[in-house]
Amino acid sequence: MTAKIGVQAMMLKEKVEELGAYETFKKVHELGYHSIEVSQIPMTEENVTEIKRASDEFGIEVASMTAGLKPMQPGQESLTTDFDKIVKDCNTLDCNLIRIGMLPFEAMASLEKVIEFSHEANAVAEKLQAEGIKLYYHNHHIEFTKYDGEYLLDIIRREAPLLGFELDVHWVHRGGLNPVEVINDYKGKVELIHLKDYRVNRVPKAALEDLYAGNGKGFMQKFTDIIEFAELGTGSLDFKAIIEASLDAGVRYLLVEQDDQYGRDPFDCLKDSRDYLVDIGYGELF
Numbered sequence: 001m002t003a004k005i006g007v008q009a010m011m012l013k014e015k016v017e018e019l020g021a022y023e024t025f026k027k028v029h030e031l032g033y034h035s036i037e038v039s040q041i042p043m044t045e046e047n048v049t050e051i052k053r054a055s056d057e058f059g060i061e062v063a064s065m066t067a068g069l070k071p072m073q074p075g076q077e078s079l080t081t082d083f084d085k086i087v088k089d090c091n092t093l094d095c096n097l098i099r100i101g102m103l104p105f106e107a108m109a110s111l112e113k114v115i116e117f118s119h120e121a122n123a124v125a126e127k128l129q130a131e132g133i134k135l136y137y138h139n140h141h142i143e144f145t146k147y148d149g150e151y152l153l154d155i156i157r158r159e160a161p162l163l164g165f166e167l168d169v170h171w172v173h174r175g176g177l178n179p180v181e182v183i184n185d186y187k188g189k190v191e192l193i194h195l196k197d198y199r200v201n202r203v204p205k206a207a208l209e210d211l212y213a214g215n216g217k218g219f220m221q222k223f224t225d226i227i228e229f230a231e232l233g234t235g236s237l238d239f240k241a242i243i244e245a246s247l248d249a250g251v252r253y254l255l256v257e258q259d260d261q262y263g264r265d266p267f268d269c270l271k272d273s274r275d276y277l278v279d280i281g282y283g284e285l286f
Helices: 009-019 021-030 045-058 083-092 105-109 111-129 152-159 169-174 179-185 205-212 216-224 239-249 266-279
Strands: 004-008 035-038 061-066 097-100 134-138 164-168 190-195 197-200 227-230 253-256
Touching: 004 009, 004 061, 004 266, 009 021, 009 035, 009 266, 021 045, 035 253, 045 061, 045 083, 061 083, 061 253, 083 111, 097 190, 105 111, 111 134, 111 152, 134 190, 164 169, 164 179, 169 179, 169 190, 169 197, 179 239, 190 239, 205 216, 253 266
Parallel strands: 004 035, 004 253, 035 061, 061 097, 097 134, 134 164, 164 190, 190 253
Antiparallel strands: 197 227
């Protein structure tokens, strides 16, 4: 099975609010992408119907869907509270991958809560397995905190053996590790990759203004906060090496994502990222 390059829809949530799911997915198709990971789009009956219509008309695969283990906000769907509805949506959209987007907030500062989360996620993964659906976990940088010399991500892997992983290369790099090495280490456990560049921005003029005004603390805060989520090819990550490692690991979907576009239209960002990936030789994966 050849991997496919697609889009992580989190960066299009405002477009969905403005244009609707159908028109947003149509534009993604026109940009040359043919798979989408659904995230931060309310899975109302209308949106599910519109996503299904766009998928059928434009040949767009729903690569994966997003669900928390438990609600992280009041009224939010989750695998604990809305299991049957989420499975039904997966079946409607012909999708057999679900990904948990992040750790529960309380687990971010507690190893005990991480282990509890891992065991609960493993139980849900087993339940989903019976429905023909695989459960994956998406990392940020916090998973590279160490407990007794062991990375948190590795603890989750050990404590939740049925859980797969969606590795986000920007967050891996921000966590201090080499994305290629982590992808190699997780071979057999990773079918989803987030492609997102890591850009070190210029020091803003406001930082210098703070410095000249004697506000050293303000300068240092701005000086250390210059990392950006970036269009592919505009930062420092080696995407040829990342994609080759992903293909070797058996990844199914490589999903372009940019958490913040800093005022740019997200469709323009997606075009730039696609153009870059075509330029470096991966046009056949779209």
